Amino acid sequence: MVLNFIWIAFFLIAFLIALVKLLFFGDTEIFKLLVDSTFTSSADAFTISIGLTGIMSLWLGLMNIGEKAGAITFFSRLVNPLFSRLFPDIPKEHPAIGEIVMNFTANMLGLGNAATPLGLKAMQSMQELNTDKETASNSQIMFLVLNTAGFTLLPVTIMMFRAQKGATDPSDVFIPILLASFFATIGGVTFVALRQRIKILDPVLLTWVLAISAAITGLVFYFHSLTHEKLVIVSKVAGNFILFGIITSFITAAFIKKVNVFESFIEGAKNGFGTAIKIIPYLVAFLVGIAVFRASGAMDLLLKGIGYILSAAGLPTDIVNALPTAFMKPLSGSGASSMTLDTMKTYGVDSFAGRLACTFQGSADTTFYIVALYFGSVGIRKTRYAITYGLLADLFGFMAAVFVAYLFFK
Helix, strand or coil: CHHHHHHHHHHHHHHHHHHHHHHHHCCCCHHHHHHHHHHHHHHHHHHHHHHHHHHHHHHHHHHHHHHHHCHHHHHHHHHHHHHHHHCCCCCCCCHHHHHHHHHHHHHHCCCHHHHHHHHHHHHHHHHHHCCCCCECCHHHHHHHHHHHHCCCCCCHHHHHHHHHCCCCCHHHHHHHHHHHHHHHHHHHHHHHHHHCCCCCCCHHHHHHHHHHHHHHHHHHHHHHHCCHHHHHHHHHHHHHHHHHHHHHHHHHHHHHCCCCHHHHHHHHHCHHHHHHHHCHHHHHHHHHHHHHHHHCCHHHHHHHHHHHHHHHCCCCCCCHHHHHHHHHCCCCHHHHHHHHHHHHHHHCCCCHHHHHHHHHHHHCCCHHHHHHHHHHHCCCCECCCHHHHHHHHHHHHHHHHHHHHHHHHC
8 A cells, every 4th residue: 555655656746746847937858857767767677677687596596505405594593582583473493584694694794786686585485484475474574674774784885985086084984874774773673573563572682682782882893993994905805705605605515415506506596587577567666656756856845845844943954965865765776876976076075964975875775676676576565564664764774874973973
C-alpha cells in the first residue's frame, strides 16, 4: 500500500509542478524533460540489472561452495545468540543466518559490489521459509531495515571523493559517518523489534549490543589516533583482505571436505542471470518514478520550503545546503553521490555543508533501491511496513548525522 502510494505520488507531483511551470512560467521544455527522464532511467535500470549479473554469478557460486563446505553453518553458529533473537522465525543454524552476517559484514566494510549478491542470496533463503510468497516476512523486513540503515565502518568512497576535491583532511568525516550509521542501525533495529514484539531487553541481546558498542568505541579511538595516510591504507586494505580471506576459507574448507569446488561454483553461479532478469521490472518502476520527481523540480521546492520553515522558527539554516544528499539518499545512491559532489563543489569541500553532505551520504543507504532489488528478486509484492521502517532508520541516521556534524565541525 505504501509502495503504491509513493509511486503514484512521484508522477502526480511531477505532473502538477510541470503543468504550473508550463502555464505560468512558459517552460515549454519541462514535459520533454520529464519524458526524457523516463527513457534514460529505464535504460539505467536495465544496465544496472545486467551489470549485476557477473557479480551475482560470482558470489552465488562462492556461496554455494561455502554452504557445501559447511562454512556458512559455521558463521551461523558464531552469531546465533544474537541473530536468533533478531530473526526468531529463522531456524537455528539455518544457512540464511550466515548469509545475513556476510551481507552485513560486506556492507560494513564498504564492499557494496559484494554485499548485493550476498544480500540477494540471504533474501532467497528467507523466501524459502516464507509461507506467503508475495508478502514480506518479519525476517525479511528486519533484514531490509538492517541494510537501509547502512552501518559503515570504512567509508572509502566518500574519503576518496573528498581527497579528489582537495580536502585538507579527507578522513575527517570518518568518525561522524561511523557514529551516524551506527545510530541509524540501532534505531532501525529497535523500531522493527518493537513492531515485531521482539524482546529487546533480553540479557543476551543487550550483552551483544553493549559488546558491539564497546568495540565501536574502541575502533573510534584507534582510528582517531591514525594519521590520514595510515587511515587510508587501513581503509583500503582491511575490507578487501577480510573479503578475500573469506573466499579463500570457503575454497579451502571445501577442498578439505572433498567437495568438487568447480562444479559447486558453476551450480550456484547459474542462478545469477535469472536473478538479474527478475529484478528489472522493479528497478524500472522505482528509478523512473524517482527520475520524474527530480526532473520536475520537486526536490528544489521541498528544500526551499524547509529552509523557509527553519528560518521562520529561528532555527539554524546551514543544514539546508546539505539536505539534497539527505533527501536523495533513500531514493538513489548515484543521485546522492552526485548531490554530495555538487555540494562540495558549490560550498567548498571543507565547508560545513560539504562535510555534512558527506556524513549524510554515509549515514544510511538507498531504501527504495534496496526494496526494489531485494524484494523484487523473490517476487515480494506486499512490503507491509518495510519501507516505512526503512525510512525511519534513514531519518534516525540523518538526525544523528546533523548532531555529530555540529559536534565535530562547528
